[in-house]
Amino acid sequence: MKLAPLALVLAAATPAAAQTAAPPPPPRLLVVISIDQFSADLFAEYRAQFSGGLKRLQGGAVFPSGYQSHAATETCPGHSTITTGMHPARTGIIANDWIDLKTTRTDKTVYCAEDESVSGSTSSKYTVSDKHLLVPTLGERMKAANPASRVVSVAGKDRAAVMMGGHRVDELWWWEGNAYRSYAGRAVPPVVARVNEVVGTRYAAPTPALPVPAVCTARERAIDVGGGKTVGTHHFARGGNDARLYRASPEFDGATLTLAAGLIRDMKLGQGTAPDIISVGASATDYVGHTYGSEGVEMCTHLLSLDRDLGDFFAVLDQSGIDYAVALTADHGGQDLPERLRENGMPTAERVDPALTAKTIGEGIAARLGLSGQLLWGGSFGDIWVDPRLTAAQRRQVIAEGVKAFAAHRQVEAVFTAEQIMAVPVPTTPPETWTLLQRARAGYNPQRSGAFVVALKPRVTPIADGSKGYVATHGSFWDYDRRVPILFWRKGMTPFEQPLSVETVDIAPTLAGLIGLPVRAGEMDGRCLDLVAGAGTSCPATN
Incomplete structure (x- = not known):
């Protein structure tokens, strides 16, 4: 969905940009953008092809080796780091969902952005809530410093909007079903109603195939993932009201950016007496990567479209005259589907053994120990929980047996118990130097995390069968999932590139430094990154 028509509307309704004096005052609007599953590898692969918004951001401060440093490289924990400046160990968002075996409801899975206390709620049919985020976001800190600051968050996923917006938001919207929605009882602003009307019509109508950019044609090759299913030749044609294919199309991000631009215009963000912030997910x-993989014609076509849409979005802001600063990153990286990886020189890439699951391993332990019930909960990797009804002695024995069984599997790299993880501090050294145990520690919260944590070997895709749903994913301990680009841009800044590693937890203190918001030592896990090339600094001494 292109932004040019909206850009023309906004250009007619807002004044031309004013000249910024030097040295510049603090920006009036912070724009924080997270591109879900936009790995550092994808940024490096396509950066020379970008000509729109992502090209513009390369004229700012470029940190091509950013890190979502923790082990659970999923959407919810990743987004929880970006505007809080804290690792998931402190945000409490350890994964997209976790197991609560003490709950009385039948569904023991807790979704990261649900309110499970609502009657009838399940982890798949839930009431969206911010209750599980344990720390404040940058927007909340801005409001605490000056209540006139506005906080807005919009995203294609509810968890992205919630984790970047936080607990005190003026507007928060996410795509659900066939429209952008918010918390129950909130008034629908006119711009949201207009976007829902236009986007809803587009969503309901069939969409023809998109043209393939010339630079993408070499990537068009059918890859067999089993069961007669192939990827690598899809051009985003879809029928009407197809939620799965709509989300995995360039239209989806275009609509979200259109909504963000409309809220900026209608709310006059960046034009008040205090700085404002908008987060855009x-x-x-992510849906393109899961559905088609990251190295085919589909991802190539999508990223070039997103680049153009971001260019249109920034053009809208330019025409408004707002003094704004942008931070762009990702919630995690990702890897391509193993079938194509093997064709492209990665012979160790494979799918996970379908028998490698907590339930299956727990059943074997139960048979050996003469115990009943489901002993282990979880999946093939990450957190594994143990039945709380066991006695202390039984629990110790089941954990020991579970660790041994997982560790013996040829696809498992390491297994760490809760005691091992909590015995090490969250590291403060460069993230590429962290051990697997330290990566686990940065995402481990003892109130929610499992009895032990499993790390699969590199290039093992934790999707056993690609023919029945998603073909590729993320979530591992490894750098292809941890590394993401971090880009900062503001009109007039002197561009530079820093190739050494930084972290996504550095974004919030860096933006706080830009607007002069004090952050006391220890309040955030990240550090302020100096965005001034040469003499001077954008980081106050208190950050």
């Missing part, structure tokens, strides 16, 4: 890249 562009979710389509």
